[in-house]
Amino acid sequence: MNIGLDVGSTTAKIVHVEEREVIFSKVVPSHHWTELIDDGQDDRCIVSTGYFRKKVPHCAAITEITAASLGARYHNPETQVIIDIGGQDTKVIDLRSNTFVINDKCSAGTGAFLELAAHYFDIPVGSLGRLHSLATKGAQLNNTCGVFAISEMISQLVSGYSMEEVIYGLHQAFALKISQMVPSADTVMLIGGTVRNTGIIDAINNVLDSKIEVPGAPQLVNALGAALYRERLDDGR
Amino acid sequence: MNDTIGITALVPPELMYACGKRPLDVNNVVPVSSSSPSNKLCAWTAIWRDMILNGGLDIDSLVVVAGGDCHNALVDGQKAELSGMPTHYFFYPFDGDTDYLRSQLEKLVRFLGGIQDERMFSLISDLKAKGRALDELRVNDRARGSDVFSALISFSDLAGNPDIFGKxxxxxxRTDIRYSSRVALIGVPPIYPDFHETAEGFGLHVVYDELPYEFLRLGGSSLDSLASSYRDYSFAGPLKNRVRLIQDELLRRRVDGVIHYTQYACHHTLEDEIFRQHLDYPILTVQGDLPRPSTEQLKLRLEAFAEMLGVMS
Structure with a gap:
């Protein structure tokens, strides 16, 4: 059995893979990551990834870039570009050229931006997608700075837009910000916990010309990739 | 004691020594600085500017390379001049005009007080030959990229003393080295003082440092030959020439990937998309701001790049 452990900024994920099939997975808040391996089996080879990859038990630690590449290719070997939207950063990986870019200096295209907006509205971040779907138009928001976007949201509320329309505009601004990092491609796969927000998927579909794919468990792709990396270790690669 | 002349970018060091002056590349003090300058765009120029204004650089006058390379230096150099620092402005020709560059060299010689010791030309030519041999050692895996970079980056001023620098x-x-991938480092040098060591920690062997190689590549023993050589200074000329030079070096040095270092608020950052269009290699673009030990964000990028070159190929 191969085990991948992804301890990111917000959540920790574990995936058990046997004969290239996922047989177990679990997600907990990052600081509870020990619960994922607290089953008395200390002699296993765990491949770790994520921000805390070197702080947790591992026989190999790989970056999220490599983990995402392996995990995405498992879901679709033909995928050309991956957008991994994390809590604190967003990564775009072009599998055709083995290149990547990471946005970790600006919050406007990261999960933290959505957390900030949800906090302002005093709603769970998980409800943003549903509220997005209730809007028929969106408020125009600046897409350059996550912090100032909040003051812009307030201005749009004052000018008469509904909360749903502002959230729609927020997702659109989010997608525009990310699109600046994305190369032209036929197929783009979205992964990461933020992608569970269907409003984000809709907005990215609106902004990019590419065919957008979302795997069944987008939050687990990196942990899956880490588990699959174990096969490479065994092959001596 | 000879006068010490601050230089803000490449100024033919053989000419400065021949004029009896001791060049000090003011950029070389920046990576070890811990200051956080106010009113800055690029930290490279802002830090040496503040050091000059605060009397923290022991120089007698300043030569600002204003034309064809760093545009921030043109303004920050004038701030130094307005504070009382004797300052000369040196311009490279964008079109490679040899006559124009020769006239610039003549003005420089006048500012420096005239040529006094022509033997310095051959002495420094020999040192540059030694530098190119050292550069070849790392290409042939016989020296660490970090050690070679530390030596080559000082070829802009020969560390203030050619005799000691030769030693x-x-x-x-000289040592056989092991690594997972060969990479080139293009762009301005990283402001992180431990960049090469950090890259080596992830198995990346830096076999080409673009700017320091310019210091070695160019030279001459008279105003005419200096003008004919330095007219090709790639950072001051058309990008197509620079791209061609880089392509040749990437091929010759058998690199697996390219790291393009960019400096926050530096116009060279705009060149990234041109390199990505014309260099057929995996390219990692990284950006630095203030001189500090390598950040975690930089380490993640270098580690991921090393993995992609090694694992995904």
């Missing part, structure tokens, strides 16, 4: 070159460790 420094001899002391660079």
């Amino acid at each position: 420094t070159l001899d002391s660079v460790p």
Whole structure:
């Protein structure tokens, strides 16, 4: 059995893979990551990834870039570009050229931006997608700075837009910000916990010309990739 | 004691020594600085500017390379001049005009007080030959990229003393090295003082440092030959020439990938998309701001790049 452990900024994920099939997975808040391996089996080879990859038990630690590449290719070997939207950063990986870019200096295209907006509205971040779907138009928001976007949201509320329309505009601004990092491609796969927000998927579909794919468990792709990396270790690669 | 002349970018060091002056590349003090300058765009120029204004650089006058390379230096150099620092402005020709560059060299010689010791031309030519041999050692895996970079980056001013610098070159460790991938480092040099060591920690062997190689590539023993050589200074000329030069070096040095270092608020950052269009290699673009030990964000990028070059190929 191969085990991948992804301890990111917000959540920790574990995936058990046997004969290239996922047989177990679990997600907990990052600081509870020990619960994922607290089953008395200390002699296993765990491949770790994520921000805390070197702080947790591992026989190999790989970056999220490599983990995402392996995990995405498992879901679709033909995928050309991956957008991994994390809590604190967003990564775009072009599998055709083995290149990547990471946005970790600006919050406007990261999960933290959505957390900030949800906090302002005093709603769970998980409800943003549903509220997005209730809007028929969106408020125009600046897409350059996550912090100032909040003051812009307030201005749009004052000018008469509904909360749903502002959230729609927020997702659109989010997608525009990310699109600046994305190369032209036929197929783009979205992964990461933020992608569970269907409003984000809709907005990215609106902004990019590419065919957008979302795997069944987008939050687990990196942990899956880490588990699959174990096969490479065994092959001596 | 000879006058010490601050230089803000490449100024033919053989000419400065021949004029009896001691060049000090003011950029070389920046990576070890811990200051956080106010009113800055690029930290490279802002830090040496503040050091000059605060009397923290022991120089007698300043030569600002204003034309064809760093545009921030043109303004920050004038701030130094307005504070009382004797300052000369040196311009490279964008079109490679040899006559124009010769006239610039003549003005420089007048500012420096005239040529006094022509033997310095051959002495420094020999040192540059030694530098190119050192550069070849790392290409052939016989020296660490970090050790070679530390030596080559000082070829802009020969560390203030050509004789001692020659001995420094001899002391660079020769050793067989192991690595996972060969990479080139293009762009301005990283402001992180431990960049090469950090890259090596992830198995990346830096076999080409673009700017320091310019210091070695160019030279001459008279105003005419200096003008004919330095007219090709790639950072001051058309990008197509620079791209062609880089392509040749990437091929010759058998690199697996390219790291393009960009400096926050530096116009060279705009060149990234051109390199990505014209260099057929995996390219990692990284950006630095203030001189500090390598950040975690940088380490993640270098580690991921090393993995992609090694694992995904």
